[in-house]
Amino acid sequence: MPRGVCIKRLQASACCTCQSNGARGVRARPDALTPPSFRGELHSKPLSSFLPNYRTAGRAAAAIPDGALGERKEEPSSLSSRTILAAAGLAHTLRGYLTTDFFTGHVSQCVLKGQCVLKGQCVLMDNVLLALASIAIQYTAIRTLTSKPFQLCPLPSPQNCGLGGQETDPPFERGGGAGCEDYNYFTVNASRKTHILVLATTRSGSSFVGQLLNQHQDVFYLFEPLYHVQTTLIPRLSHSRNAADRRVMLGASRDLLRSLYGCDLYFLESYIKPPPANHSTDKLFRRGASRALCQQPACDAFGPEDANVEEGDCVKKCAALNMSLATEACRDKRHVAIKTVRVPEVGDLRALVDDPRLNVKVVQLVRDPRGILSSRIETFRDTYRLWRIWRATGRRPYNLDLSQLTVVCEDFLNSVTTGLAHPHWLKGKYMLLRYEDLARNPLQKTKEMYDFLGLAMDKNVEEWIHANTRGSSEPSAKHKFGTVRDSAANAESWRLKLSYDMVEYTQAVCDKALLQLGYKAVRSADELKNMSLSLVQDKTFVAFL
Template structure:
């Protein structure tokens, strides 16, 4: 019995490997590789099979017929990513998905948290990249392997936050709302639309010229290199960052059980001995690695990466959104501008307090953490996250009085120029 714990670990790892292998075996989709000398012959799937012999004789070349713009919003939890996602969701020609990698996480690592070790977090990456590649190709059937029970006739009610996607609440997927509907409430979508027909969702995706996906489940930008360099995709990354002090404050308020010990520290002024400090350090380490990679400007990120501070977006939402759209080469629509005006002026409505809500007095919310965190917690955060705070232009506060003095901002005026 001395080795029983090792056997349990080995069995667990083997189980994860078997699950992932099965998913790849039954849902894997091959892409046709075409000769460089005949790009007109290039295609995806079986249409290019007639040129299979030629593909063995020439340099390989992939061709994206549609040249869709594929957008990935790379963020961490409680950094404003739901708000940024809506900036794309409101565009009539964008097919938007809210956190599809949630299904990878709950299948492969059900008890995954940000404080887990690096090995655990990396288990998801291969499966996540495969799913993202399929979704950008509008192959939503790939998701079915992660649904339990398996969908019948490609129909399911298991898609996480289906109502957060306007495209999945509009024709041809759902006839309860007209395409011109100015605002579709997520709850109303769930109530009025029937179960999600993935075949209709695929049709909706293919009708639109762009696909945008939000995720907080990719640790850092380097994990996306294989997708960014994949010539079958036209992937561009919007890297959203936020002051770690603001992230921590928001998590303490939102995830009350997970961050219970932080709440005790804030209330009593005494740091619990068993406080999980990796809940903070992991965030800052991942953010620093990504920003360092981005600022070093490797060739594989050229024209593919833009860094956006949440605070800049909160203070000047229309201006920053226009800059993001310009970088991506997307035309700004009046519907997006109208949504920004209606969702950044604040609200007393209870929906504004929902953890995924996007109605905010955005300018006031940018530094509201200063009124919620104790100076001791802020000092600790500044020590743990010193490098990334300096890199991103977040100033330290050195006293309780300075912390509460909202007339003086702790955000430097700093410009982050996209690598073009």
């Protein structure tokens, strides 16, 4: 018998026994990544049958237990990982059958029509078969990442679900052929539910802007839900630029915002302390600032005729908030609006803006940093105690935390630079709004904001503007977090509260932000106190449509 010719054909679960220079073939070992059920399939069929069947790797992925790769089952990437690793296992298994043992000189166990052949022929076939296996693996991976189970139905178009859950595409392959009508969230978003985010910093007028949205009868509004994320993950209120804290905070914030925009308020329970019992809590931050959470079905204490419920009355008269009822209240509204001062820059929101399941529109509110500093000194008296000492004595304390000011200006500059550069991912998604412009012309600027959001202003919004922008002698008008103001007079009132040396220092560290946002610098104490001269330039910021 010629040397190196197989004396025994490849049988099920048996390895070819070859004889060459006295050496015997060695059984190839399937890779550990290959699932047991897949290994059995390898041993029960001729090896050559696996090469044209590139879908085998995809089927093998299902045999890997969920969670074995450290991925969540519901994420599309987890199935892709299982498929790719299973395919890698197939490749390694093939190599085990095909590779020559170069250290011992054993003949390569090339399989061709069930026979072993000589070493020279094995090398060529080894390369050919491995190339085919590589092509199959890459094809499987690409098909897995782009296949129909991961297509979403966020928009009404001929390529996906239409309004009202009607299908225009074949049903999803996931879960036995479930279609878009089985995924309520995507059906809701098919009607173009708008997800509004008011991006601001503390003491910039964000509560006022949030209430402009809260008054709309079709908007479900949440006041600072990210407060709970911050107090849970980063208990100290810090303005540090700690990169690790920032990444943790931003990652958790994006996940929570994504859930809240889908009206999944249960996700918020993970951050509320103490944890809600039976999905009920009285610890939701500023619950009374949301009209929807002070009305039915979230609260039975007030009826439809109670249009303007004071925040304090809501907290007192409404029972503990049931998150199931809050979720129902959210789903009853056509749009969701969230106000936050805990996301530094618009660039941090790209993952949300790019998410095809969402229709995020960002309204970035900015204010003169000098006015922000003045307001914070009055509001956060303990935190800004050293600034108050500087204002009172005229001497800057040596241990003054300057980051309380510089971080604001850096975030403004970075965020506005990104927004005004008009990147493609912000097209139709970004509007810059100056607080001073809103304070001067509240009705006009509110209409511009609503036009950008694609919403029609209703009479509730207009009535609220008239009631809250003309000043009041009521105690609520004096509350530091209230929204009743003589808005035009309040816009530049900081000029009468800050000393010139504090203003001069602020202008030095925030010069670029002031210039870009259209705020004039003052050159003397007299110019600072001359209220007949406005420090706000006439500058128009057009929404990026």
